[in-house]
Amino acid sequence: MKHTYTIAVTGLNNTDNPxxxxxxxxxxxxxxxxxxRIxxxxxxxxxxxxxMTNIADKVYQVPYPSMGSDVVLERMKEINAVEKIDALIxxxxxxxFTFMKAEKELAKIGIRTFLPTIQQFExxxxxxxxxxxxKYNLDVPASETIANLTNFDRIEDKFDYPFLVKGKFYDAYAAYNKDQVMGFYxxxxxxxxVPVIIQEFVKGTEVNVVALGDGKGNTIGAVPMRKQYITDKGKAWGGITIADDKLLEITHQLIAKTKWRxxxxxxIIKTHDNKYYIIEINPRIPAWVYLAVGAGQNIPEALVNLALENPIKPYTHYQTGKMFIRYSQxxxxxxxxxxKLSINGEL
Amino acid sequence: MKIKKNVAISETGFMFNPNTGDSYSLNETAKDIVQLMKDGRSEQEIREIILAKYDVEQSTMESNFYDFLNMLSHLDLVEKDY
Structure with missing residues (x-):
């Protein structure tokens, strides 16, 4: 008989930027x-x-992380007193950052997480x-950070237009002239x-990998995907798993060198002369992770088992040519x- | 010239490159050529088979044939070291 775990999950915003x-x-x-039990x-x-049906068994509203770790932790304690949460994703x-900072406090009340360390995150x-x-001998595009537009004047000569203007968490725009840079900034x-990142525009095909590291340098799962259909927000609306040994090698090396947890x-951008430039490392599972499950690697399941210190075997295979297509309903x-949710803060 | 081993082609002429995730719809002639290449036939053999099967001038067929091979190479569907 299988054990039933109570898992808390955030990110139920299944919108066009899911x-x-x-x-x-x-x-x-x-x-x-x-x-x-979710x-x-x-x-x-x-x-x-x-x-949505068959998604969450119970829903609680929680305070925004900007209100501070203590406030979030207090709410988690309230919820945990009722739900006895085993793990949080x-x-x-x-x-x-808030949850990484609260990791030990959460563990004290029995809520396990499996997050990157603050150093890895930063x-x-x-x-x-x-x-x-x-530091890790990886190809990345040239970039500079700016905290005001005067900073930009100092670095403008270092970049050829177009280049990317990026937010520290989300959003990226290609700027073709200074007026656009100011608008995007x-x-x-x-x-x-702030800061805003000015990043070299590398021409090529964007490819993505969802992966899971065990914190000791081992890759527990890794599935590469190419976006086939992109929304106006730059999000994948369709994608396909691909066979790319070099991409997997880069992933395994990065996890081994950083001991990613x-x-x-x-x-990653793959250029026409087969070079691979890492443009971003997102420290969490991406919204397209269900494609990895469909291709044979249940990465969220493995993450929970790592959090709960259950024995696991690394995934070594996945099916190529598996596609996902999102839909709205x-x-x-x-x-x-x-x-009920608005008044009571739970549903 | 050899088609990459992991490039798959179905009976309906749907060709899939698992390295890039790209897929292509081949017409009857293209499907025949790719299938013959996958079977290890030489360029000379393929040209002869196509000429015998289709009602086409040799010069027209050869011009289109080499255009097609260039396209396969450009799309990274053939072994580089060949």
């Missing part, structure tokens, strides 16, 4: 090594995953990518603050459910 929560939950519900943790009361970049920031590439800082998504929701 959080990984819903695909992570779908993966956990298909786990072979355990059964699950606790959805949400920031907004219109996150679609709240109202945070899925937003912006909340990871050094792979987009803003630190050049030094990261140098203002747009990004209004949303994500937890889920990650590598965003209207859920009809009774006002009472919305009311």
């Amino acid at each position: 959080g990984p929560g819903v695909p992570v939950i779908r993966a956990l519900r298909e786990a072979k090594s355990f059964d699950v 606790i959805g943790l949400v920031y907004e009361n219109l996150e679609p995953g709240i109202y 945070p899925n937003f970049d912006a909340e990871l 050094e792979r920031h987009k803003a630190n990518l050049p030094s990261y590439g140098k 203002n747009k990004i800082t209004a949303k994500w603050g 937890g889920g990650m998504e590598l965003e 209207d859920l009809i929701v009774d006002l009472e459910l919305f009311e």
Whole structure:
């Protein structure tokens, strides 16, 4: 008989810029090594995953990470007193730091996580990518950070147009002239603050890898994908698993050298002369992770087993040519459910 | 010239390159050529088979044949060291 774990998951915002929560939950519900009871943790009361059937067994609203670790931890303690959570999978970049900081406190009340260390999290920031590439001998595009537009005047000569203007967590725009840089800078800082990253535009095909490191240098799972259909927000609406040994080699090396702990998504540009440039390292499971499950690697299941210190075997195979295609659908929701969540903070 | 080993082609002429995730729809002639290449036939043999099977001038066929091989090479569907 399989053990039933209570797993808390964030990121139920299954919108056109989807959080990984819903695909992570779908993966956990298909786990072979355990059964699950899912606790959805949400920031907004219109996150679609709240109202989807067979996703969360129970939903709680939680305070924004910007309110501080203590406030978040207090709410987690309240929820845990009722739910007895075994493991927590945070899925937003912006909340990871809070949960990494609270890792020991969470463990004390029985909630296990399997997150990157703060050092791993900090050094792979987009803003630190050049030094990261140098330290771990990885090809990365040239980039500089700016905290105001006067800074930009000083570095403008270092880059050829077009180049990318990126926010520290999300958003990236290709700028073809200085006016565009100013526009994108203002747009990004209004949303994500500073710094803003100016990054060399590397021409080629974007490929992505979802991977899981055990914190000791071993790769527990890795599946590469190429986006086939991209939304106007740059998100994959369709993708296909590919066979690319070099891509897997880069992933294994990165995990071995950094002793990466937890889920990650590598965003890589493969140039026409077969060079691979890492453009981003996202320190969490990506929203397309269910493709990896479909291709034979249940990475969220393995992550939970790592968090709970259960024995696991690394995945070594996956099927190539597996595709995912997203779709949107209207859920009809009774006002009472919305009311209950809005008033009570749980559903 | 050899088609890469892991490039798959179905009976309907759907060709898939697992290295890049790209897929292609081949017409009847292209399907025949790729299938013959996969079977290890030489360029000379393939040209002869195509000429015998289709009602086409030799010069037209050869011009299109080499265009097609260049396209396969450009799309990285053939072994580089060949």
